[in-house]
Amino acid sequence: MKHFRTKGFTLRFTISVLVITAILLTMVISVFSALQVNRSTLINNYLQNNEQYAKKLALTTNELLITMQQNIGAIAKISEREQVIDVQLFDDLFQENTQYFNSVVVADPNLVIRAISPHTTGVEVGDRLNSEQSKMAVELKKPFVSKPYRATTGRLIILVSAPIIDKAGNYKGFVGGTIYLEEKNVLNTMLKEHFFGNGSYVYVVEKTGSLIFHPDRKRIGQSVIENEVVQKVVLGKSGSQRVINSKGNPFYAGYAYEPSTSWGIISQTPTMVIDKPLQLLVKRVLLQSLPFLMLILLMGWWVASRIAKPLHTLAQFSDEATLHPNQVQHIPDIRTSYYEVRLLSQSVKIAFQNMNEDINQLRNEVKIDELTGLANRKAFDAVMGKWIDLQVPFSLILIDIDHFKLVNDTYGHVVGDQVLRYLSQTMQDISREKDVCFRYGGEEFGILVKHVGPRGAEEMAEKLRTELELVNSPAGQPITISSGIASYPEHTHSATDLLLMADKALYQSKTSGRNQTTVSSIK
Structure with missing residues (x-):
């Protein structure tokens, strides 16, 4: 036996190492693949979410500036009727606008201050403004928002102004509201x-x-x-x-x-x-795969032993016959050896197929939104691309929860997550089995409605909207949604354009008062 074992590695050891190496390499490749896919998805989500967020803030800022200009214009209208500005009235007007401006000033065409509030700004009635932006307000004689500049008080400010025109059409100066950039x-x-x-x-x-x-x-x-x-x-x-x-x-x-x-x-x-989500993904994949890995490792060791046993028996017989030919009594009974090898080889193939199915299942889980159980953005892109490639008619409904931030701020993110799951379940309840419900990101969702045109999609969206506005959500009161609809091929033949058109229709629903559905106009 010592002579036999010194000739090299046993077949049992070699096959076992190969089986274990194959399993571990497959596991590593699968985890790496899932990691790369999830990394790409996370990066794209953060980029897209930040872009959409910046656009929403730009719109909010524009609305804020319009309100500020309207308020300054209203003060200018009041000033047009006053020969002498009532100090108390002016202070009251400023108090009504403290949420917008740090100070409000009235200046005549010569830039001499006629009124100012509050009275702690560092300048007084009778002082003369000398900034280029104040001069520009007089020169333009129309509403404008200045670029940032240093005032005589040393503050970095922005001026929002409106002209004062009397009944005869004469220019009498301007009203200016200031924003102190370095202060609240x-x-x-x-x-x-x-x-x-x-x-x-x-x-x-x-x-x-x-x-x-x-x-x-x-x-x-x-x-x-x-x-x-x-x-x-x-x-x-x-x-x-x-x-x-x-x-x-x-x-x-x-x-x-x-x-x-x-x-x-x-x-x-x-x-x-x-980094943290990716680390959690690796940990989750490893933990979920560990039982399968252990099972397959044990099976591999057993398969290697069964394959090696008849050959090992023959090797022992050959070794004994060579060293002690006289002591050999009979040839070992190996009549069923090759049948067992074929059977066990088939078992190994089945085991590997099962493992590949498990890995494929893990890969598919990357396409599911963890919170809601709906398809995520990656799965949405894949389905829409496939339907367009096959020229399958469908409609895209994009959905956004109205004032969802208020839900999170009022009830907390736990209730906010419950509201998201509640909307997801309602979407699945009103959709058909062949439709695809997905979470686009944040509080934005969508439905791919197969073989349905704009009118049918609008009916489905309205059914969802009506049901949500009539039934209390986990927040204790109903939620409302705004929706935008675009259809293939009625509106476009491009996946990118279809998404943009649906998003534009959704934006129209939001800007038109929310809690409504808008169908995109056909090009």
Whole structure:
């Protein structure tokens, strides 16, 4: 026996090593593949979410500025009727606008202050304004929003002005509301709500690339034009990309241009935010695969032993016959050896097939949204692409929960998640088996309605909207949704254009008052 064992590795050992190596390599490749897919999905989600978020903030900022201009215009109308400005009345008007302006001033055509509130700004009635922006307000004689500048008080401010025109049409000066950028103001009050515990934050630049809002107030007024994203947004572009900030830290940034003021709004998330989800994914895959791995390893060892046993018996017989020919009594009975080898080989094949099915199942789970159980964005893209390739008619319903942030702020994220699952279940209840319900991201969802045109999709969307507005959600009251619909091939033959058209229709529903459904216009 010693002579036999010194000739090299046994067949049992070699087959066992090969089986274990194959299983481990397959496992590593599967985990790596799932990791790469999930990494790509997370990156795309953060880029797209930040871009959409920046666009929403740009729209909100535009609406805010319109309101501010309207309020300044209203004060100007009141001032037109007053020969002498009532100080108490003016102070009352300012108090009604303190949520928008840090101070309000009335100046005549010679830039002499006729009224100002509050009275702690550092300037008084009778003082003369000398900033270029004040002179511009007089020269333009129409409403405008200035770029940031240093006032005589040393503050970095933005001026929102409206002209004062008397009944005869004569220009009598202007009313100006100021925003103190380095102090608490309407802009940072609005944007400070948009910070997240994962390190994401929002900042705003004006058209020269200088910061007019940043979580760190010490940086307001600094130029960040060297930032690649800032260079694009001040040129009027919107989009998303990976960027290195001025401190050398990598972020996933989305940016949007606000045309009325030429401001750029950037929402960004540190790239390290995806590390923890990826680590959890690897851990989950390994834990879920461990029982299968152990089972297959044991089976592999058993298969190797069964394959090697008859050959090992023959090898022992040959060795004994060579060393002790006289002592050999009979040839071992191996009549069923080859049948067992074939049977066990088939078992190994089945075992590997089972393992591949398990791995494929793990890969498929990457396409499922973990919170709602619906298809995620990757699965949505795949299904829509396949239907278009096969020329299958369908409609796309994009859905957004109205005022969902208020649900999270009021009831907490646990209830918010329950509301998302409640909407997901309701979508599945009203849709058909051949339709695909998916979570697009955040509080945005959708349904791919197979073999149904715009009218049928609108009926389904309205059924969903009506049911939600009549039944209490987990938040204790009904929720409302806004929907946008586009159909293939009625509206377009392109997946990208179909998504854009549905999103545009959804945006129209939101801007038209929410809680409604809009079907995209046919090109």
